[in-house]
Amino acid sequence: MRIDVLSIFPSYFDGLTLSLLGRARNSGILELNVRDLRDWTHDRHRTVDDTPYGGGAGMVMKPEPWGEALDEVAASTMSSGTARPTIIFPSPAGEVFTQATARDLSTRDHLVFGCGRYEGIDERVFEYAASLGEVRLISLGDYVLNGGEVATMAMIEAIGRLIPGVVGNPESLVEESHEDGLLEYPSYTKPSTWRDRSVPDVLLSGNHAAIAAWRREQQLERTRRRRPDLLPDEDAL
Ligand code: ADE
Numbered sequence: 001m002r003i004d005v006l007s008i009f010p011s012y013f014d015g016l017t018l019s020l021l022g023r024a025r026n027s028g029i030l031e032l033n034v035r036d037l038r039d040w041t042h043d044r045h046r047t048v049d050d051t052p053y054g055g056g057a058g059m060v061m062k063p064e065p066w067g068e069a070l071d072e073v074a075a076s077t078m079s080s081g082t083a084r085p086t087i088i089f090p091s092p093a094g095e096v097f098t099q100a101t102a103r104d105l106s107t108r109d110h111l112v113f114g115c116g117r118y119e120g121i122d123e124r125v126f127e128y129a130a131s132l133g134e135v136r137l138i139s140l141g142d143y144v145l146n147g148g149e150v151a152t153m154a155m156i157e158a159i160g161r162l163i164p165g166v167v168g169n170p171e172s173l174v175e176e177s178h179e180d181g182l183l184e185y186p187s188y189t190k191p192s193t194w195r196d197r198s199v200p201d202v203l204l205s206g207n208h209a210a211i212a213a214w215r216r217e218q219q220l221e222r223t224r225r226r227r228p229d230l231l232p233d234e235d236a237l
Helices: 010-017 019-027 063-079 099-105 124-129 149-160 208-226
Strands: 002-007 031-036 086-096 110-114 134-139
Touching: 002 010, 002 063, 002 149, 010 019, 010 031, 010 149, 019 031, 019 149, 031 063, 063 110, 063 124, 086 099, 086 124, 086 149, 099 149, 110 149, 124 134, 134 149
Parallel strands: 002 031, 002 110, 086 110, 086 134
Antiparallel strands: none
16 A cells, blocks of 8 residues: 655654554555655745635645645556545544544555644645545544644554554454454453452453353443443443
């Protein structure tokens, strides 16, 4: 998969050289290019924002640098003969990002993340981007961040680890929170007693069916308690 990130703070993404995603980049499974949006400005101050038409607080990102940047990254996909890119703009006004979104996006050949700052991006940029690829406005959740960078990092990590070969043991992807619609069961390791707290007996029993049943019950109980919104109606009671 190829991912291009457009941001006025490219160094936010330095952390993506670490750990599993860093290894995926080194091995060629993931091509990640982080580009400075200001490289597509043409004035001495490398201006990317201006005051909003109609008045109001804050600044709005100008369309011109975005247009040129999107043209360049989209054109490189088109010339390489792969499908049109999926262009994602992190936004608190977008659809909410879930594990299902991550799974869907992990199957794409080329993702472009456009990180907005200030009060947002000129609306015409989203319309124009739709002529280059599929546009998605995606929110990390119902709270406001200072810009799209942190949301993009979170999405790249959630998507990237679903690309085959990124996580060494694919089985570890199956038994996680949200993969089967429930929160994951509690985990324990040695020692079996620590500070007067014992590991549940069933996990030491060697009885695989009993362990599986216990884990399932724990998943349901945790989900009921912490995230009842995830359960189908009849289980939520
Ligand atoms: N930018 C600002 N807030 C955001 C959020 N909650 N999700 C995605 N991008 C954002």
